[in-house]
Amino acid sequence: MTVTPRALLGALLPLVLGLLLAAVPLLSLDVPWLFNGPLDSPGTLQVLAACLVLGGVAMSYDLLFGYTGLLSFGHALPFALGVYVSAIALTRWEWGMWAALGLTLAVGLVVPLGLGAVGLRVGGIAFAMVTLAFAQAGAVLVQKNPRALTGGDEGLGLSFERLPDFFVGVLNTKNLYWLALAYAAFVFVVVRWAVGSSPGHVWQAIRENEQRVEVLGLHPYRFKLMVFVLSSFLATAGGVVYLLVFGGATPAVISPNFTLALLVMVVIGGTGTRFGALLGGVLYTYLDQRLPSLAGSSEVQGLPGxxxxxxxxxxxxxxxxxxxxxxxVPGGLTGLAARGPGRGLRRLEGSLRPGGTSGGVTAQPEEVG
Amino acid sequence: MSTLVLLTITGLGLGAMYFLIASGLSLIYGLMGVLNFAHGAFLTVGAYATWWLQGVLDGIESTAVSFVLAAALGLLVGAAVAALVELVLIRPLYQRHIEQVLVTVGLALAITALVQGIWGADARVYAVPDWTIDTTEVLGAAIPNDRFVEIATAAVVLIGLQLFLRRTRYGLIVRAGVENRAMVTALGIDVRRAFTLVFAIGGLAAALAGVLSGIYFGSIDPERGTSLLIFAFIVVVIGGLGSIGGSAVAAVVVGLLQQYANYYASSGLGDLSVVLLLAVVLLLRPAGLSGSTATA
Structure with a gap:
């Protein structure tokens, strides 16, 4: 077996990157412009932790959208499940951390299984709208505040008594950062493994041409349900980490804007690529956190209205x-580096219209190579 | 009895707004295959343009005149923005459906944020003629007059759209384009002009829904477009993509169901039951009430 330099680089790069990121809380470097404080200050670490968590959630969304071609507008729902179920279990019911985690992950498996079983009966745009509607139902539920569980608009603070000490307090922000990094690394590994597995190949085949997969004697429905549950589950896990990093749940995590933000992250980075979604998630979250302070700066305030x-x-x-x-730049930021046609968004064409052949003109374009 | 009448007419008023949004969405999707996420932004822009113009026009004639004048101009702004979006952003991405959806997603985020930046996140109130706030007695129920305005407007738009689609040459092209775009193009008709037209009509109807929502809810806010858009999407799917008649029926059903469930069961349950209805419809008839073929 020969190891090409390219394959070696592909295996080493994530490892080196992960180690570098793991070392960040130990450095007290000052990075002017990019961050307000030195790298090891709690404020900076929290921004970085948020970037990593949402980078991980974006990768889970890419599994659905970029690799399988399923455009979901409800990925906020499994994420919010993770945030809210664990917050309710810890704060309202005063469960221990492991019990709460177990409940959340169980819910994170069962709910997507049910919703996916219904939603995946339709394809393309109808699927997008159904998932949007399901997420909206979740938002209504949070807003309605049944039995004062969710806290409605106010959100729900996290009671820290039930958490182990190393996650509590400003000084332990570095532990939360490592947790977020571990989550991002976990999602990265799972996504790489899943995409390379044999169901993973079927997912990508469904993206390219679902009818053909059917003709080959496979059931696209089962494979789509599988990827839907897996990606939702990863997002739910991300919700738990998000809750710990931010110390509370707010209705913003279930708003339609959050799903749209995930979509933006994946597309900015490049759909269906190794680092695209992670990069997009990190960049988007960073800008989202930092732009308000830019807007407040004296340079901007001095500008005409x-x-x-x-x-x-x-x-x-x-x-x-x-x-x-x-x-x-339809290939996203990672697409800037790669060359050739049929990359990024272009590859997703034809996956939107249910039975795309019925319109005549909208039949899938020929994919060569 | 009087409660039922009140709920029914209020539900119809809500359904009227859903129909105004859904008709444009449905036509745009049917003709061009574009799921227009920016439709809610057209609504918000139209509503705010009306509010702003009313402030500018303040002092001429009565409140009623300034409001109608401002609303008319606001609708034109909505139509102009929609046509501009089609020309500048959608047209270059012709036939690339995913990218078109993504562009409208970006627009929805950007326009909503811009409106919020210019006019603030707080709710704004229209100065409306007093009679819209008064009530009329119908079968023992006191109905706010604005409900009738909304229902009548939607009915006029429905009839107008049907006439346009069935009796005019452009309507014929739009219908034929929904049916089979390739054939229309092959016959030497530039179907792209119809795209701009459909976008402008959709923007106009959405702006109309925005102005009416300002009367219905008593105020407008930057998030109004997004929140109404989600129910309009549900209406479009239930009614069948591309069908105006299906949208009208589905809008009435959704509006009524929402009102009844919110009152008779518990507040908030109306929204959930609409989602449930969507799930049931998809399980029984995945193509929606009127199937996927285009009917005008």
Missing amino acids: ILRTPLSEPLFLLGTLFILLVLF
Whole structure:
């Protein structure tokens, strides 16, 4: 067996990257412009932890959207399940950490199984809208605050008594950072493994041409349900980590905007690529956290109103950046490095219309190579 | 009895707004295959343009005149924004459905944020003529007059759209395009002009829904578009993508169900039962009430 330099690099790069990231809390480097404090300050570590968690969640979404071609607008739901179920178990019912974790992960398996079984009966745009509706039902439920469990608009603080000491307190932010890093690494490994497995090949075949998979005698429905449950489960786990990092649950995690943000992350980074979703998630979260402080800076405040107003709205900047990327860099940021046609979004064409052949013109374009 | 009448007419008023949004969404999807996430943003822009114009027009004639004038201009703004979006952002991505959806997602985020940046996150209140807030007695129930305005407007739009689609040449092209775009193009008709037209009509109807929502809910806010859009999506799927008639029926069903369940069961349950209805419809008839073929 020969090991090509490229394959060696592919195996070593994530490892080196992970080790470098693991060392961050030990460095007291000052990074001007990028961060307010030195790297090992709790504030900086929390921003970085948020980036890593959402990078992991974005990778789980990429499994669904980038690798299988299923456009879901409800990926906020499994994530919010992780946040809210564990918050309720810990704070309202005062369960121990492991019991709460067990319950959350069980819920994170059962609920997507049920919802996926119904939602996957339709494909394309209808699937997108169904998942959107399910997520909306979750948002209504959180808002409605049944038995005062979710806290409604106020959100739900996390009671720290039930948590082990090493996750509590500002000084232990570095432990939360490592937890977030471990989560991102875990998702990375699982996604790589799943995509390389034989069901993974079927998922990618479904993305390319679902009818053909059916003709080959496989049931696309089962494989789609499998990837739906797996990616939802990973997102639920991400929700638990998010809860620990931020110390509370807010309804923002179940808002339609959060699902759209996940979509933006994956597309910015590049769909269906090794590092794309992670990169996109980290970049988006970083900008989302940092742009408000940029908007408050004296440089921006000094500008005339017509420039200041748009610059003060992070979502306006991110939305515009996103549109420009879709128009001009369809392969995402990682696609900038790669060459050749049929990469990134172009590869997803044809996966949107249910029975895309019925319209005549919308039949899947020929994919060569 | 009077409660039932009140709930029914209020539900119809809500359904009227859903229909105004869903009709545009459905036509755009049927003709172009674009799932337009920016539709809620058109709604918000139209509603805010009306609010702003009313402030500018303040002092001419009565409240009613300034409101109608501002609303008319606001609708034009909504239509213009929609047409511009089609020309500048959707057209270059012709036939690339995923990217078109993504662009409208970006627009939805950006426009909502921009509106919030300019006019703030707080709710804004229209100055409406007093009679819209007064009530009329119908079968023993006191109904706020604005409900009738919403229902009548939606009915006029429904009839107008049907006439446009069935009786005019452009309507014919749109219907034929929904049915088989390749054939229309092969006959030498530039179907792209119909795209811009459909976007403009959709933007107009969405802005109309935005203005009416300002009367219905008593105020407008930057998130209004997004929250109504989700129910409009449900209406479109239940009614069958591309069908105006199906959207109208589904809008009424969804509006009524929401009102009844919110009152007779418990508040918030209406929204959940709508989602449940969607799940049931998809299980029984995955193509929606009217099937996937285009009917005008």
